[in-house]
Amino acid sequence: MTGIDWLILLLYFLFVLGIGVALKGRTKTSTDFFLAGRAIPAWVCGLAFLSANLGAQEVIGMGASGAKYGIATSHFYWIGAIPAMVFVGIFMMPFYYGSRARSVPEYLRLRFDEKTRGLNAISFAVMTIFSSGISMYAMAKLIQTLHIFDAPFHSIGVSPRWIFHIGILTSAVVVLVYIFLGGLTSAIYNEVLQFFLIVAGFLPLTWLGLKNLGGWAGLKARLDPSFTHSWAGMAHPATNRLGVDWFGLVMGLGFVLSFGYWCTDFLVVQRAMAAKSMSAARRTPLIGAFPKMLFPFLVILPGIIAVALPAAPVTQISGSVLRAPERGLIPYKLDATTGAPAIDKNGDPQLDYDLAIPSMLLHYFPSGVLGLGITALLASFMSGMAGNVTAFNTVWTYDIYQSYLRPDASDQHYLWMGRAATVFGIAFSIGAAYMANRFNNIMDMLQLVFAFVNAPLFATFLLGMFWKRTTGHGAFSGLLAGTGAAALHHALTLPAGAVSGIKGGWLAVLHTYPSEMAQNFWTAIWAWTTCFLVTIVVSLLTKAPDENKLVGLVYSLTARPKEESLAWYLRPASLAIVVLLGTLLLNFIFW
Amino acid sequence: MWMDIRLPIGILFSIIGCILVAYGLLGDHSIYRQSLGINVNLIWGAVLLVFGLGMFGLGKRAMRSGRTQNGSASAGKSHGK
Numbered sequence: 001m002t003g004i005d006w007l008i009l010l011l012y013f014l015f016v017l018g019i020g021v022a023l024k025g026r027t028k029t030s031t032d033f034f035l036a037g038r039a040i041p042a043w044v045c046g047l048a049f050l051s052a053n054l055g056a057q058e059v060i061g062m063g064a065s066g067a068k069y070g071i072a073t074s075h076f077y078w079i080g081a082i083p084a085m086v087f088v089g090i091f092m093m094p095f096y097y098g099s100r101a102r103s104v105p106e107y108l109r110l111r112f113d114e115k116t117r118g119l120n121a122i123s124f125a126v127m128t129i130f131s132s133g134i135s136m137y138a139m140a141k142l143i144q145t146l147h148i149f150d151a152p153f154h155s156i157g158v159s160p161r162w163i164f165h166i167g168i169l170t171s172a173v174v175v176l177v178y179i180f181l182g183g184l185t186s187a188i189y190n191e192v193l194q195f196f197l198i199v200a201g202f203l204p205l206t207w208l209g210l211k212n213l214g215g216w217a218g219l220k221a222r223l224d225p226s227f228t229h230s231w232a233g234m235a236h237p238a239t240n241r242l243g244v245d246w247f248g249l250v251m252g253l254g255f256v257l258s259f260g261y262w263c264t265d266f267l268v269v270q271r272a273m274a275a276k277s278m279s280a281a282r283r284t285p286l287i288g289a290f291p292k293m294l295f296p297f298l299v300i301l302p303g304i305i306a307v308a309l310p311a312a313p314v315t316q317i318s319g320s321v322l323r324a325p326e327r328g329l330i331p332y333k334l335d336a337t338t339g340a341p342a343i344d345k346n347g348d349p350q351l352d353y354d355l356a357i358p359s360m361l362l363h364y365f366p367s368g369v370l371g372l373g374i375t376a377l378l379a380s381f382m383s384g385m386a387g388n389v390t391a392f393n394t395v396w397t398y399d400i401y402q403s404y405l406r407p408d409a410s411d412q413h414y415l416w417m418g419r420a421a422t423v424f425g426i427a428f429s430i431g432a433a434y435m436a437n438r439f440n441n442i443m444d445m446l447q448l449v450f451a452f453v454n455a456p457l458f459a460t461f462l463l464g465m466f467w468k469r470t471t472g473h474g475a476f477s478g479l480l481a482g483t484g485a486a487a488l489h490h491a492l493t494l495p496a497g498a499v500s501g502i503k504g505g506w507l508a509v510l511h512t513y514p515s516e517m518a519q520n521f522w523t524a525i526w527a528w529t530t531c532f533l534v535t536i537v538v539s540l541l542t543k544a545p546d547e548n549k550l551v552g553l554v555y556s557l558t559a560r561p562k563e564e565s566l567a568w569y570l571r572p573a574s575l576a577i578v579v580l581l582g583t584l585l586l587n588f589i590f591w
Numbered sequence: 592m593w594m595d596i597r598l599p600i601g602i603l604f605s606i607i608g609c610i611l612v613a614y615g616l617l618g619d620h621s622i623y624r625q626s627l628g629i630n631v632n633l634i635w636g637a638v639l640l641v642f643g644l645g646m647f648g649l650g651k652r653a654m655r656s657g658r659t660q661n662g663s664a665s666a667g668k669s670h671g672k
Contacts, residue, residue, distance in 0.1 A: 003616050004631045008607055022594060044596055190598045200607075200642075204635050208626055366622035368614045368632035372607065526607055 001148055005371025012197065012375045016178055016382075019189050023182030030414040033183030034394040035274050040185070041148060042280035043546050044192055046287025049271040051191035054198060055135045055384015059299050059377065060142070061358035061568045066296075066303025067330055069241040070227030071590050073303075074296040076231070082289050082583045084262035086576045089285040091152040092263055093272055094561050097281040099552050102273070104266040105399040111464045111553045113472030114403075121399035125392055129425060130450070132388035133432020139381035140167035140433065146358055148374060168433050169379070175386050176245060176426045179393070180419050184274055187390045191271075194379040195291075201369075201376020202298050205357075207230060208364045209305035222308040230590045243515025252521025256528040260458040267391040278561055279570070286575040293583055299357070306330055306356040309363075329359040389429070393421035444502050448490070456482020456531030457526045463535050468547060468554045474539030482531025495519045498512040595654050601647025605637050611636025 001009075039423050040048075065073040101107040105124065110119035129131055143163055148361070150160045178186045194304045220228045226241050233240035234249065242249070262268060272284035307328040332341035333352035341349035361373040397418045405414070460479055463470040494505035495516040504519060513519040551557050568574050615633025623630050 004610065004618075007610065011603060011606060016598055019599060022599075189594075189599075192596050193600055193603065196604070196642075200604070200635075200639055208629070208631065209631075212627055337624055364626055366625045366631065368611050368618070369626075369635055372611070372635075474627075 001152070001371065001374065002367040004368050005374065006152075008368075008371035009375050009378070012379065013174060015193065016174060016190050018183040019193070020178030020186045021034040023186045023189070027181070027183050027185065027415075028396070030411050030418060032185070033418045034390075034397065035270075036183070036185040036188055038273045039276045040188060042275055043198050043287055045271050045275045045280065045284040046187060047195045047291070048188040048191040048274075049268055049284050050288035050292055051195040051198075051383045052187075052267055052271055052387030053384070054380050055131075055387070058384070059198070059202075059380040060138065060354055060357055062296075062299040063303035063306075064353035066300035067307045067328075067351075067353045067356040068303075070223070070229075070295060070304055071296070071300065072226075072230050072240060072242050073300045074586070074590065075242075075249060075253060077296050078583050078587055079250065080258040081292055082579060083254065084258040084579060085285040085289040085292065087259060088263040088269070088272075089282050089289075089572055090576050091466060091555075093282045093285070093459070094278065094558060095553055095555075096269055096273060097156075097275070097278050097361055098558065098561075102398050103394055104264060104269055105395060106462075107553075108460075108475070109403075111550070112470075112475045116460075116472055116476045116479070117403070119398060119476065120457075121395050121403075123450075125395050125400060126200060127450045127453070128267065128388040128395070129428045130432050132385045132392070132425070132429035132446075133382050134436055134437040134447075135384045135388070136168050136171055136429055137433040137436040139171055139378065140164045141437075142354075142358065142377070143167045143356070146362070154549060164437070168430060171382055171385065172426050172430055173384055175389060176422060179386060179389055179422050180415065183418065184390050184394075187386045188271060188274060190386065191383045194383040197372075197379045198296065198376045198383075199291075201373045201379075202302065202357075204369055205302045205360050205364060206297055206305070207371070209302055209309070209360065212364075213305060213308055219305065219308050223304070227304060227307070228590070230587065232591060236314060237518055238353075238512035242517055243513075244518040244521060248447060248518055248521045248525070252524050256455065256458060256524040257521070258455075259462075260454055260524070260528075263458045264461050265454075267387050270391055272395065279563055279566060279572070282561065282572040283575060284572070286572055286579060289575075289579045293579060293586065302360045303353070303356040304358050329356065329363055331355055331359065337379070349463045358500050366408045367431075367473075385429070389425050391426045393418050396421040396425070448502065448510055451523070452483045452486035452490070452521070452527065455486045455527035459528050459531040459535060463532065463539075464554070466555045467536075467539075468550055468556055469539055469544055470535060471539045473542045474535040474537075478531040478535030481534040482527040485530035488528035489523045490519070493519055493522070595650040595657075597646045597650030597653065601643050601645070601650055604643030605647060608636045608638075608640025609642075610645050612640060 024186050026037075029037075033035055062073060062076065065076070088489065095111075096104070099107055099110055101110055103121075105117045105121035108120050126530055144160075144167070147160070149167075153160050153163060178190055182189070210216065210219065213222065226233060231246075234244075234246040237243045237245050237248075244252075268285075275281035275284050278571045305328075307330060309328040311328060330351045330353060332348040334340065337344045344350050358377070361370065361377070365373050397414055401417055401421075402409070402414060409417075456479055459482060460475045463478075464475060488507075490504045491507040492505070492510045493513060494500060494509045494511075495503060495513050497517070498504065498516070500506055500509065503516065513522065547557060563571050563573075611632045613636075615630050615636055619630070620630065
């Protein structure tokens with residue numbers, strides 16, 4: 001990186017911290033800190049709703065999946081996000097926002113009972129810490145792998161071995177400062193800034209890559225058709241790159257996993273709860289859905305371009321070759337201990353798909369836009385981290401500390417606790433990042449456990465919001481049964497070619513799935529179905545809740561929001577129709 | 592909302608845009624072999640500059656109209672009293 005690249009990176013840090021400093025004086029109550037004073041316009045919340053999800057998994061992971069699976073990765077957007085974002089905006093937001101709950105676990109207490117809230121709050125708090133730590137770890141590891149900071153470290157006499165540690169510490173301190181000072185408002189404002197930076201940093205990649213290949217037609221001519229079709233071949237797992245069939249895809253990803261994340265995860269729902277009115281809260285996910293619909297062109301397409309290009313060595317800024325590529329710009333994956341290419345089950349060297357987007361940046365961007373691209377990459381990691389930290393400090397303070405440890409303290413005390421939670425939440429995240437570095441298997445196992453906990457959640461919310469007979473005992477036992485079903489399904493199945501253990505089959509192997517993705521989707525389907533059925537059965541066997549206490553929390557007992565006074569283009573229903581038609585069109589174009 | 596987020600976004604993008612345009616005009620042009628011969632700094636810098644100025648303008652306008660509305664609201668309140 002040259003001076004101009006450093007200047008752009010420095011400017012970004014200055015603005016991000018400056019926003020926190022500017023908002024410090026305006027953060028006077030716990031509502032200001034945790035809920036941004038419920039005063040943020042819909043478009044700002046909408047972009048933050050999207051940006052909070054734009055962590056490491058999104059940019060690097062989707063680019064990697066694009067390189068591996070092709071345009072079929074867009075199912076994670078067009079099937080796996082948009083319908084759920086529409087559903088939460090149209091049907092669920094009236095209950096989240098209208099109930100005046102301050103968090104998703106608090107909604108569960110209002111609708112069900114304390115134990116259901118406790119289960120959700122504690123598992124969510126632990127999960128956010130680990131997710132934030134993984135984001136931090138991924139960022140530091142990437143900086144280390146790309147060697148972009150080696151030269152400046154050498155010039156100041158510091159060994160490049162310190163890059164990993166300094167990367168973790170810098171990102172932690174920056175996120176800590178701006179959230180500590182300005183709370184959720186600061187996180188949301190920075191997420192909007194980060195959103196525009198990510199678009200500005202990655203859009204020229206798609207432009208230059210497509211120009212190089214002669215447009216979409218040129219790209220298609222260079223690749224197997226399975227890379228450029230999203231639905232063709234989905235009739236059978238063997239005829240598409242994902243290794244799943246259409247039913248598993250639509251039910252597992254499009255319904256259970258997608259609705260479970262976008263409709264119940266407080267990390268994203270918190271952004272809508274900060275909106276200035278009910279109408280703005282309902283529009284939040286719908287506004288976010290518009291750019292989300294087009295994000296495959298920003299993060300997936302560069303990955304596909306990276307495999308379509310003729311093989312060329314990717315050079316570092318210092319001029320030395322990063323790694324010799326195997327296919328396009330995708331280099332071999334190196335074994336961490338031996339340094340030799342890692343070998344797959346067939347004895348072939350594996351490709352490091354995670355380097356698809358970074359390799360594209362180094363391949364096409366000269367100094368100047370390179371600084372912008374690297375800044376965009378760092379911004380994506382930080383927005384993902386900050387989203388987790390703000391969700392953690394709110395759930396910790398309202399749903400754990402206020403509920404179980406100190407119920408009757410002053411508002412100023414909870415504001416203080418929110419700031420303290422930001423500090424120790426980030427400290428724990430740093431611990432999680434180092435744990436990921438040392439014990440990869442433990443982190444894989446934890447992520448697996450979180451997946452089991454998350455899988456059944458949407459069944460609980462769906463029944464809770466749309467069936468007034470659902471009881472607290474029903475919800476709690478449904479959640480436990482659903483999590484158990486997910487674990488059991490994983491224990492009895494295995495993806496083809498995998499060894500029993502972390503990948504499944506740790507009790508017995510009763511069924512083999514064609515791919516790990518198919519196994520994940522079906523684990524979610526089993527968990528959701530079990531939770532749904534157990535919740536209904538236990539609810540019918542236990543005492544019905546008092547209907548007077550459910551007003552504003554359940555569909556049939558809540559007045560519909562009146563939005564006739566709004567212009568047609570501001571009404572959630574109109575936005576939903578436009579976004580669904582747009583998504584449908586994209587599915588047809590890339591059929 | 593007391594600060595319109597479009598203002599800092601507008602300022603940041605305008606500054607980055609200016610830096611890239613200046614570098615695209617005055618810097619070494621041989622580096623653009625990497626970007627298919629396209630002076631990507633000049634072109635993308637100009638795009639970011641226009642975007643930044645647009646955001647700044649929108650933010651300023653919103654802040655002005657917000658102040659006017661707040662002013663008339665407080666004037667109305669004092670009349671009511």
